[in-house]
Amino acid sequence: MGLIESNSLKTQVLIIGGGATGTGVARDLALRGVNCILVEKKDINAGASGANHGLLHSGARYVSNDPESAKKCMDENRILKQMAPDCIEDTGGFFAAVQGDDERFVADFPTYCEKAGLPCTPMDIKDAREQEPALSEKTIAAYAVEDASIDPFKLVLENITHAQQLGCQFFRNTKVTGVKKSGRQIKAVELLDKDSGKAFCIETEMVVNATGAWAGQVAGLVGADIDVIYSKGTLLITHNRMTHRVINRLRPPSDADILVPGGTVSILGTTSARMKTLEDIRPTVEEVDYIVDEGAVMLPALETKRYIRAYSGVRPLVGTGSQGNDRSVSRSFDLIDHAEDDIDNFVTITGGKLTTFRLMAEKTADLVCDRLGVSTPCQTRTTSMLSHHETQWAVPGFSSRMWLEHHDPDDLLLCECEMVPQSAIEEILASFHVFEKEADLNGISKRSRVGKGGCQGAFCSIRIAAFLYDRGVISANEGIDNIRDFLNARWKGQQCLLWDMPMAAAELQEAMHCGLFGLELR
Amino acid sequence: MKPAEQSHPGPKADASSCELAVIGTGLAGLAATLFASEKGIYTAQIGVNAGIIHASGFLDLMGVHPIADGRVWENPWEAIDAVTTDIPDHPYARLPQADIRQAFDIFMNLMKAAGLPYRYQPDANSRVITTLGTLKPTYGVPESMYKGTEALKTQKKCLMVDFWGLKGFSAVQLEEMLRDRWPGLQSVRIAFPEVGPSVDLYPEKMARALELRTHREDLAREIRPHLNGAEIVGMPAIFGIYHTREVMADLAALIGADVFEIPTIPPAVPGLRIKEMMEAQIQSKGIPLFAQKRVLQVNHDNDGGFVLDIGEPATQSISHRLHAQGVILAGGRFLGGGLYAGRKKIVEPLFGLPVFQPPERTQWHCSQVFDPRGHPVNMAGIEIDDAFRPLDDSGKPAWKNLYAAGAILAHQDWMRMKCGAGISIATAYGAVNAFAMNARP
Numbered sequence: 001m002g003l004i005e006s007n008s009l010k011t012q013v014l015i016i017g018g019g020a021t022g023t024g025v026a027r028d029l030a031l032r033g034v035n036c037i038l039v040e041k042k043d044i045n046a047g048a049s050g051a052n053h054g055l056l057h058s059g060a061r062y063v064s065n066d067p068e069s070a071k072k073c074m075d076e077n078r079i080l081k082q083m084a085p086d087c088i089e090d091t092g093g094f095f096a097a098v099q100g101d102d103e104r105f106v107a108d109f110p111t112y113c114e115k116a117g118l119p120c121t122p123m124d125i126k127d128a129r130e131q132e133p134a135l136s137e138k139t140i141a142a143y144a145v146e147d148a149s150i151d152p153f154k155l156v157l158e159n160i161t162h163a164q165q166l167g168c169q170f171f172r173n174t175k176v177t178g179v180k181k182s183g184r185q186i187k188a189v190e191l192l193d194k195d196s197g198k199a200f201c202i203e204t205e206m207v208v209n210a211t212g213a214w215a216g217q218v219a220g221l222v223g224a225d226i227d228v229i230y231s232k233g234t235l236l237i238t239h240n241r242m243t244h245r246v247i248n249r250l251r252p253p254s255d256a257d258i259l260v261p262g263g264t265v266s267i268l269g270t271t272s273a274r275m276k277t278l279e280d281i282r283p284t285v286e287e288v289d290y291i292v293d294e295g296a297v298m299l300p301a302l303e304t305k306r307y308i309r310a311y312s313g314v315r316p317l318v319g320t321g322s323q324g325n326d327r328s329v330s331r332s333f334d335l336i337d338h339a340e341d342d343i344d345n346f347v348t349i350t351g352g353k354l355t356t357f358r359l360m361a362e363k364t365a366d367l368v369c370d371r372l373g374v375s376t377p378c379q380t381r382t383t384s385m386l387s388h389h390e391t392q393w394a395v396p397g398f399s400s401r402m403w404l405e406h407h408d409p410d411d412l413l414l415c416e417c418e419m420v421p422q423s424a425i426e427e428i429l430a431s432f433h434v435f436e437k438e439a440d441l442n443g444i445s446k447r448s449r450v451g452k453g454g455c456q457g458a459f460c461s462i463r464i465a466a467f468l469y470d471r472g473v474i475s476a477n478e479g480i481d482n483i484r485d486f487l488n489a490r491w492k493g494q495q496c497l498l499w500d501m502p503m504a505a506a507e508l509q510e511a512m513h514c515g516l517f518g519l520e521l522r
Numbered sequence: 523m524k525p526a527e528q529s530h531p532g533p534k535a536d537a538s539s540c541e542l543a544v545i546g547t548g549l550a551g552l553a554a555t556l557f558a559s560e561k562g563i564y565t566a567q568i569g570v571n572a573g574i575i576h577a578s579g580f581l582d583l584m585g586v587h588p589i590a591d592g593r594v595w596e597n598p599w600e601a602i603d604a605v606t607t608d609i610p611d612h613p614y615a616r617l618p619q620a621d622i623r624q625a626f627d628i629f630m631n632l633m634k635a636a637g638l639p640y641r642y643q644p645d646a647n648s649r650v651i652t653t654l655g656t657l658k659p660t661y662g663v664p665e666s667m668y669k670g671t672e673a674l675k676t677q678k679k680c681l682m683v684d685f686w687g688l689k690g691f692s693a694v695q696l697e698e699m700l701r702d703r704w705p706g707l708q709s710v711r712i713a714f715p716e717v718g719p720s721v722d723l724y725p726e727k728m729a730r731a732l733e734l735r736t737h738r739e740d741l742a743r744e745i746r747p748h749l750n751g752a753e754i755v756g757m758p759a760i761f762g763i764y765h766t767r768e769v770m771a772d773l774a775a776l777i778g779a780d781v782f783e784i785p786t787i788p789p790a791v792p793g794l795r796i797k798e799m800m801e802a803q804i805q806s807k808g809i810p811l812f813a814q815k816r817v818l819q820v821n822h823d824n825d826g827g828f829v830l831d832i833g834e835p836a837t838q839s840i841s842h843r844l845h846a847q848g849v850i851l852a853g854g855r856f857l858g859g860g861l862y863a864g865r866k867k868i869v870e871p872l873f874g875l876p877v878f879q880p881p882e883r884t885q886w887h888c889s890q891v892f893d894p895r896g897h898p899v900n901m902a903g904i905e906i907d908d909a910f911r912p913l914d915d916s917g918k919p920a921w922k923n924l925y926a927a928g929a930i931l932a933h934q935d936w937m938r939m940k941c942g943a944g945i946s947i948a949t950a951y952g953a954v955n956a957f958a959m960n961a962r963p
Contacts, residue, residue, distance in 0.1 A: 285884040291867065354889065412689055412722055459690075460789050466692035470711075475698050479709060480654065484892060498899075503863035504856040506887075508576065510900065511857075512788060513892075515937035516578050519652045520892040521592050521710035 011037040011169075012366055014189050014204040016176055017051030018042075018216055019351055020152060020212035022284060023159035024361030024380075025368075030166035031379040037193060037202055038168060041175040043446050047212045049354065050446075051313030053235060054269055055246060055260045056080060056088055056303050057355040058146035060095060060120060063112035063251055064105070069332050073355045079145060080358065086386040087155040091261055093147025093246035095120075098298055099138040101251050106141045109250060113145075120145050134242050134299045143203040147246035152354055153394035157447065158385045164434055165386075172435060172443075179207075179222050184344045186222065194375050195437055206368050210349040213278055213314040219348055224341040230278060231315040233268030234287040236497065239306040239454070242266040242299065249298050254378060256294035259302075263396025268295045268302060275314065283310035288496045306501055308454065309493040316350045333360045337367065345371065390431045393424045393448040414467060415460035417453020420425060422467060424448060429473065438473045441465065441486040457490045458509035484519055537810035539845035540566040542957055543830055545817050545872070546852035546860065548573040550928025550946035552800040554850045555630055557625070559807050566844060567804065568812040571797060573858045573929075578652075578785045579759070579792025581640065581947070583626070584614070585647055585940030589896040591847035594659050597645050598944075605941075611933040613945050616908055619721055622944070623952035630662060635899030636799045641668040649674075651784050653758070655699025659940055664792060665752060666761050666770050669783035673754045679706040681752035681779075683745060685714045687723040690787045691758045710748040715740035728760040729791045732769050742776030752779055757955055759783040759791045763798060765941040770801040812842065816859070820849075820872055826922050848923035848957045851904070851912070852950065853930055860930040861903065868902055870930075875912045875920055878905050898936040903932035909956040910949060923961055925953035 013029055015022050018040030026038045040046065059073035081088055097106045113120035121144040128142035129135050135142070161168055173189070177199065178190040188203045211218045216228035241261050249257030260267045271287050288310055296303040318334040333352030338344075349364040362378045369376065392398045400419035411421045428447045432439040441464060444450055450464065451457035465479040474482060487509070498506050513519045544554045547569030558565040583602040586594055588608065595601035599619060606615040614622065626705045630640050639663045642648070648671050649657040663671060673680055682693035693709035700707055714723055715737045731737045745755060761783055762769035776780045785792045804811050812832050818840055820827040827847045833840040851873065853860025865884075868879045879902040880886055886899035904912045904926045911919035912926045927949040929936055935941035 014661070110766065145928075146862065218653035240537050280889075282889065285882075289883075292865075404542070410721055412687065414689060459787060463690040465654075466695050468697055469692045472694075476701075477655075477699055479695055479699070480656065488891050490588065492889075495887045495889060495891075499863045499865045499883070507856045507900075510897070510937050511942075515940070515942060516580075516583075516788070517652050517656050518658050518940075519654075519656070520894060521594065521898075 001047050007038070009200070009202040011035050011202060011204050012372060013037075013206045013208060014039065014202055015210055017210035017212060017214070018044045018156070018160070018170070018172065019047050019210065019212055020159070020354055020357035021157055021212070021352070021360050021364075022208070023163065024357045025208055025349070025364050026163035026168045026170075026209055027159045028361045028365040028378060028380050029368065030163040030168045031383060032365065032374060032376040034369065034372065034374055036163070036168050037171070037204075038160065038163070039174045039176065040173045041173070041194070041200075043172050043443060044160060045153060045446065047214065048313040048315060049152050049156055049212070051235070051311045052354050053258060053260045054149050054150060054152055054262045055354070056148040056150040057353065058093060059092070059116065059118050060113060060145040060147070061248060061253060061258075063109070063116045063118060066332070067112075067116040072332065072359060073225055073353070074116075074118050076356050076359050078150065079150065079381055080150070080355075083277075083380070083383065084155060084158070086387040087158060087385065088148050088150050089261070089263075090148045091245045093145045093248060094123065094132060095143045095145060095248045095250040096128065096135055096139050096298060097141040097250035098136050099140055101140070101249070105252060106250055106325055109143060118145070132243050132245060134301050135247070136298055136300050141250060143250065147248070149260050150244060150354065151262065151395050153232070153446070154391050157391035157394060158388060161388045161391060162386055167276065170434065176218060176221060181223070181343075184342050186343065186345055189287075192436070206345045206371055208364060209346065209370060212350055212352070213316040215316055215318070215348050215350040219338070220242065222338070222343060222346055224338045224343055224346060224348070224504045226318060226336065228350070228380065229317040230275040232275045232312055233270035233272045233315060234283040234291065234310060234312045235267050236288060236291055236307050237309040238266045238268065238302075239308050240264060242301060242305070247299065256291040257298070258301060259295065263398075265396055266306070278314060278436070281312050281314055282492050283312045283496045285496045291402075307497045308456065308502070309452070310496050311493045318351050335360070335363050335367065390427045390447070393420065393428060394446075396449060396452075399424055399449055414463045415448075415450045415453065415456050417460070418449035420448050420450050420460070425464060425467060429471065440474075441468075441482040442489055445486065445489075451486065451490050456494055456509070457487055458505070458512060461486050462487060480519065483513070487513065508514060525926060531688070537844060539565050540564050540810070541847045541961070542566075542848045542850065542954075543568065543828065543846035543848070544852060545569060546854060546858065546928065547571055547813065548852065548854050548858055548928060548946065549577065549796070549943055550852035550854075550950045551850075552804070553629060553947045554927055554950035554954055555596060555804060555809060556800070557951050558957070559626070559809055560628070561954065561958055563954070563958065566812070566846070567809040568767055568815055568817055568830070568844075569853070570814050570816060570835060570859075573854050574797050575793045576788040577793035577796055578788065579664045579796065579945035580658065580660040580669065580785075582936070582940040583647070583661035585659040585943035589938040590894050591934060592894055596647060598647055598661055601857055602860060605939065606937045609933055613931045613934050613949050614941070616910060617907065619953075621951060622948040625948050626944070627948050632798070632803065634935070636803055637765070638795055638799055639665045639767065641665050651696070651700070651756075653784055653786055655696045655842060661944065664766075664783075666759070666766055666783045667684070667785070668782075669754065669780055670756055670784060673780070673782065674700070674704055676900065677704065677706060678753045679751055680704065680754045680756055681745075681749060682707060682709045682756045683748075684709070684711050684758065685723055685728075686711060687714070688725070688728070688758060688786075689722070691784075696756070696784070708750065708752065709711070712744045712748070715744070725758055725760050725786045725791050726763070726794060729763050732760055732773075733765055734764045735772065738769065738772050738776055742773060745777050749777070749779060754780040754782060756782050756784060759785045763791060763795055766795065815841070817872060823883070828924075848925065848961050850950070850953050850957065851924065851926045851930065852928040855929050858929070868899075871905060873912070873920065873924065875904055876915050878902055894936050899931055900935040900937060903934075904930050905932045909960060910953040911956070923957065925957055927953040
């Protein structure tokens with residue numbers, strides 16, 4: 001208990017934000033022997049890190065409009081394939097054009113790739129369609145590139161778990177409320193533990209703002225000004241996997257032009273829409289219909305496919321002015337030293353993409369270490385990510401594979417869609433001891449496939465809540481609150497794609513949770 | 523009642539024509555078939571078991587209105603008055619309360635005669651315990667569950683029992699959820715008497731096991747040491763499938779305390795009991811039942827009747843052709859297949875009937891799953907006249923002898939209003955009566 005209540009926490013670096021960047025900075029600093037604490041107002045991957053394509057870019061997407069980002073992507077792609085192989089499925093990727101696409105762009109593509117130094121192999125169309133039968137018969141060109149799929153949940157869990165093992169502390173459900181400053185220095189960060197409602201402080205020498213789209217809000221609390229533009233992207237998850245490879249539409253970056261396989265599913269996206277606020281970001285019916293219609297041009301089966309979920313993330317675009325297409329803005333990242341805003345120990349890292357998270361963390365840590373007078377160089381180019389067993393449960397297909405290979409005869413499947421056993425939930429519960437708090441259904445879901453299968457939580461929520469009562473993790477009517485919160489979180493990604501079978505599934509869920517249990521009556 | 527040996531026997535007679543064809547084997551379809559048969563109407567029934575196996579066994583009449591206020595009514599008849607005043611197109615508005623009562627009484631008597639007795643207070647809802655530990659307002663309660671409701675009301679000393687290996691049913695959860703309302707509640711987890719090699723216990727398997735006395739003796743032996751003065755023992759719904767009364771009475775005697783059931787996560791034993799019991803009733807009356815089949819196509823004959831092509835839903839191959847003078851459409855909603863939601867709109871796939879629905883998919887659902895207003899799409903469905911005949915686009919009956927009953931009907935949200943069974947039973951009754959009046963004056 002002592003930690004939070006003693007009110008005298010101290011650290012060298014306080015990192016705000018539990019996405020890929022924040023956890024990447026935590027691991028990088030921890031590997032250099034720097035003492036750090038990471039605070040997150042929700043849970044890991046609550047922002048764009050948990051709402052993206054899961055695409056490890058080859059860089060080819062950016063060769064035409066942003067060759068610098070393309071090159072960075074290629075370099076990071078190769079480093080991560082070496083250092084984090086357990087988080088990556090090296091699927092390879094295709095760029096494919098269909099009749100009606102800009103033939104000039106198609107013809108120029110190999111030249112763009114060559115200029116950026118990216119490998120790109122022209123494919124015979126017949127071969128391409130044999131290897132990826134989902135491609136439209138109207139395909140007119142195809143190139144093979146080094147795209148891969150990367151699991152953002154496992155990646156971030158590995159980062160934070162490794163950092164924690166090296167001494168970093170992680171507080172989830174902990175919100176920054178303000179800072180104590182003295183002159184040009186932040187002395188301490190004021191925080192609120194959202195579970196207990198308790199306020200506390202952490203004294204720190206440096207503060208890293210790695211809050212993605214929220215970077216402007218957090219900077220505002222510190223008295224710095226960043227102009228962040230919110231660009232919302234929506235994605236869809238198909239019920240089963242449609243292709244072996246990443247499939248990109250061979251045209252200038254646009255909407256619904258990438259399909260990324262991820263374990264047992266495929267992810268289709270995305271869109272790009274400016275948002276005025278970060279409140280209540282959710283996929284809409286219109287976006288879903290648009291993505292399906294656009295995607296089906298390249299992969300016709302998308303028209304009739306069953307979708308299990310949609311989600312939206314927000315790309316933070318910094319200092320790009322207000323005009324033009326958000327896609328034409330550089331996808332490179334922004335590392336802001338707020339010394340210019342008269343705060344000497346505050347840096348913001350935002351923008352960028354999942355593929356370049358490691359490089360972003362490295363550059364940030366370099367700056368931080370320079371201020372702290374730490375001379376140890378970055379280790380993450382050469383230090384492999386460990387693969388912790390408890391982080392595997394987040395990977396699609398892992399738990400079912402484990403279950404089918406071997407399971408204890410006493411074990412029970414609490415999630416039958418994704419085959420998550422009681423023993424996995426036990427392991428995840430045990431991993432929560434570092435928070436000195438108990439797990440809830442949403443926390444378990446972040447760290448496993450629970451609620452991500454066909455039932456979208458309607459059945460497994462009941463079984464897991466019962467298990468949590470049995471284990472004494474929850475009491476009184478907390479189980480009901482857990483189920484309500486969990487189903488509402490799942491609903492955010494279901495509501496916009498309820499037609500065909502999912503409509504029947506939603507009806508069954510409503511019949512059980514409202515008709516029978518009366519959970520709406522409170 | 524004689525246990526059904528087979529779950530899905532084919533049609534008893536190779537029926538090629540009938541007076542009335544009932545499409546759907548949910549509660550509304552089964553009730554319609556039984557009501558029609560009581561009237562001596564030669565009836566045939568077609569459908570797959572989609573919905574009824576998810577039934578909890580509770581028979582809701584009318585519990586909540588208005589939905590947005592979450593007002594729970596103690597007296598379901600007053601609630602029906604209120605809802606039919608506020609929503610004049612609500613299915614309950616199509617028949618007088620006396621008919622609804624009559625329908626319920628006939629139905630309850632059928633259940634009792636078939637070995638599934640119900641308890642209900644004529645003019646009041648009861649609060650029943652769910653597997654989550656919430657208290658649900660409902661009307662008709664299986665006797666095996668009603669004892670729990672009474673025990674809670676009278677604060678009997680109770681032991682809640684659950685089992686190693688049975689998922690989603692936690693006695694500790696029930697104790698935690700109910701402890702403020704039921705101070706004398708205790709809980710214990712025990713091993714279910716050996717029934718097979720699998721550790722994963724399924725309620726249906728447990729219920730079948732308890733049909734045998736030796737397993738009941740073993741179970742009672744496990745429970746007795748934990749009684750600790752308890753007057754009543756609560757368990758998941760596993761008191762047999764065909765002989766629930768006997769299983770319950772015997773268990774009580776063997777344990778030395780009263781017993782009651784709480785339905786488990788659907789699909790559960792109480793739904794299975796209703797399905798098996800009703801199918802046995804239908805068989806015993808010699809009613810042709812095309813189980814696990816669907817009507818794939820409908821044509822119309824020259825006499826205003828229907829020609830139904832019946833077959834396998836999976837292969838779409840037609841195996842029977844049935845002539846029917848009239849049809850009751852009781853195919854349920856999306857889960858049952860009575861309605862189909864496309865990406866653009868909701869359709870009724872068999873007759874192509876107009877479906878009352880929100881104008882666009884953006885308006886089907888609220889953004890919060892438990893939005894107190896309820897989801898607009900759940901009020902969608904088939905609109906009918908006072909004779910339960912679906913309306914065409916011009917507001918006239920689409921066919922002289924086509925009727926609709928149950929959850930497929932528009933202007934009701936049975937899940938939020940807690941009126942599912944009541945609508946099924948009452949509108950089945952109304953539709954059968956209308957057919958009888960209309961087709962055989």
